[in-house]
Amino acid sequence: MTGVTDADVFAAFPAVLIDRDNIEHYRGLLQQRLLINRCSSCGYWVYPHRPLCPECWSWDIVPTEVRGEGFVFLCTLIHQERDPDAMLPEPVPAAAVELVEQSGLRYLAPIVNCPREAIRLDMPVRLTWVDRGGLASPAFEPAGPIQSGR
Ligand SMILES: [Zn+2]
Incomplete structure (x- = not known):
């Protein structure tokens, strides 16, 4: 395109x-x-x-x-859309992903293809694209095996 x-x-x-x-x-x-x-x-x-x-x-x-590689620096759960009356069916994990290109270079995006309870700080992730209202939108997914348990 x-x-x-x-x-x-x-x-x-x-x-x-x-x-x-x-x-x-x-x-x-x-x-x-x-x-x-x-x-x-x-x-x-x-x-x-x-x-x-x-x-x-x-x-x-x-x-x-950018290469689209990094790690989870910070992660939180988003519970609503911009419209405060539009609660999401499930909270969406939103992360500050520190990109490998530079220390402190952090990009905000959802974490996908990973159970919420398995998301860890410093977990390696890679860029992927998800459909959001008909547009491809950047997200990050685990770059390696997902650790389960605590
Ligand atoms: Zn310069």
């Missing part, structure tokens, strides 16, 4: 404030590519998306695909 226009991105994410700094990230999601802004001068990953590298002050920021 190439040639995703700006209008396509705005139409696909009506609840997101799309701007110059994040539009390539969302365009990437429509192509099932996880793009994070990266500094071309020093290699630092800049996330949340900003136009200026906080490490070297370069404006040469390029959206770059």
Whole structure:
């Protein structure tokens, strides 16, 4: 799927404030590519998306695909949709996944294909895509065997 226009991105994410700094990230999601802004001068990953590298002050920021590997840094259960009257049938585990590219580079996404009670901090995970309202949405699943028990 190439040639995703700006209008396509705005139409696909009506609840997101799309701007110059994040539009390539969302365009990437429509192509099932996880793009994070990266500094071309020093290699630092800049996330949340900003136009200026906080490490070297370069404006040469390029959206770059990550490998989609990381580990669970933090995980919590989400019980409702944005609409407070719309409770989810089951709580959804939402994690801050620390990506292998850089210490402290953390991406928020649901954990899937894993029983909730088996989710562990520091568990290795990998990127996958799940259907969310007709759109492919990034999620993470265990990268290795799931440990059961406590
Ligand atoms: Zn830099």
